[in-house]
Amino acid sequence: MNANKQNFGRVALIGIGLIGSSLARIIKRDGLADHIVVSARTEDSLNKALELGIADSVTLETAEAVKDADIVVICTPMGAYKSIIEAAAPALKKGAIVTDVGSVKGSALNDLGPHIPEGVHLIPAHPVAGTEHSGPEAGFAELFEDRWCILTPPPGADEGAIKTITDLWQATGANIEIMDAGHHDLVMAMTSHIPHLIAYTIVGTATDLENSLRDEVIKFSAGGFRDFTRIAASDPSMWRDVFLNNREAVLEMLQRFNEDLTAMQRAIRWGEADTLYELFERTREIRRGVIDAKQA
């Protein structure tokens, strides 16, 4: 083993979709763990994990998966967190770290925190990366490179545990940011949740069109619509849970968006050319910012 290489011991992945399987690929590729145990809801997912060579062992039982694990990474839709931690808690070993990859961190703390046993550490995390594909086969080892991974440790969290989860995500190529959970959820409402909600909605609007018109919308989608269809192909269970768990922040940002859209609607109705031009010019600067931040 490379002297510089870290070893995270026994890692349990609960859920093996896009994010979980990408993380597993990296751990396998770089030999970062002694053993990867994968737990999932279906035999099918477990078999795929074995076929892909990204699990050393598999089990349908959460408690069995987390037994003896040094790090437990919950990679399921957020609606499953409560039942997972209830099943896992009695089996967690002293000194273990529980983390997750969910897109909402306030609810992760609320759902997991009360069930974490004495001597076990909770360090929620959110790798800000993804594609529209889901399932174990969709993962790839480069998914997190140069992306951000945000940790939201609860107040007073163990420094050693924070360092371990930082090291784990740095090993994937991600950059680490530590943030308050509530602030994270507000930022993500704007950068991720509202864009997804809007994309889902407009693609839904298109599916409700008269049949002939709908076929043409697909045919001529290269004019902008196809980018929305890509976003709106993301995992339905995951996104349902995001919106249910980040309700307040999403509704707040949605309200702002709605006001702005109404203003645009009015500008179009009344032919206010300058209002339109001024906004369209202003938004270019944000794009430059995204490019400068190397997130384009």
Added chain:
Amino acid sequence: MNANKQNFGRVALIGIGLIGSSLARIIKRDGLADHIVVSARTEDSLNKALELGIADSVTLETAEAVKDADIVVICTPMGAYKSIIEAAAPALKKGAIVTDVGSVKGSALNDLGPHIPEGVHLIPAHPVAGTEHSGPEAGFAELFEDRWCILTPPPGADEGAIKTITDLWQATGANIEIMDAGHHDLVMAMTSHIPHLIAYTIVGTATDLENSLRDEVIKFSAGGFRDFTRIAASDPSMWRDVFLNNREAVLEMLQRFNEDLTAMQRAIRWGEADTLYELFERTREIRRGVIDAKQA
């Protein structure tokens, strides 16, 4: 010259942005014209066209550009159409074909039609392709490959002229569709104009956030927002004119979108998990359609 190769004679390009310069590159690369004359609003654009080697001659005067031209392609924002055709009309030669590349076809017919002299043909066209970049340097010869180019000839248009413009766009690698102008505008409202309007609006909403939050929105844009910033970096003049010229269809589709977004908002507020899941599942099918139609 290759025996199979077509020659479109003398081609005048009025405007040399992303679309015009891409078309010029193809005509040059494949030797499809005897001469390309480029007209633009600024010396700067004309100099760039010469530097890029995509113009044989340049002029600031529309009338001079269209004189003796066999095909005149208007590639400017649509707000300039009326003044361009007024300047061009007296100089157009008998048998010339006037076409354009604008995103709204009803207004193209309305703005250009009344000024077309007897014996000159008007065949409006819309290549459904683009990027967020603009200007003469932004063009590239592959832009139209496997994309659609929609022709909206007015009733009774000359068949020979339709064939010539069909041939021109087929030579770019585009597939041709002939459509009624009003129907085109309705389809594009949904596939292109509303997606752009929404992207501009949400990026605008983000620019209005408190400074610290705005910086973070840029930093963590990989969660979905960056796709919107790309769309919202498109040419402001062009898009202002699209919304002003396709007002009725845009407002109609926007109304439908608004109703659907309000329904989603309500589902989030009341925690209606099934409503959210059902929509998110349904929109995946549209994505499959886009992929099957090879427009992904």
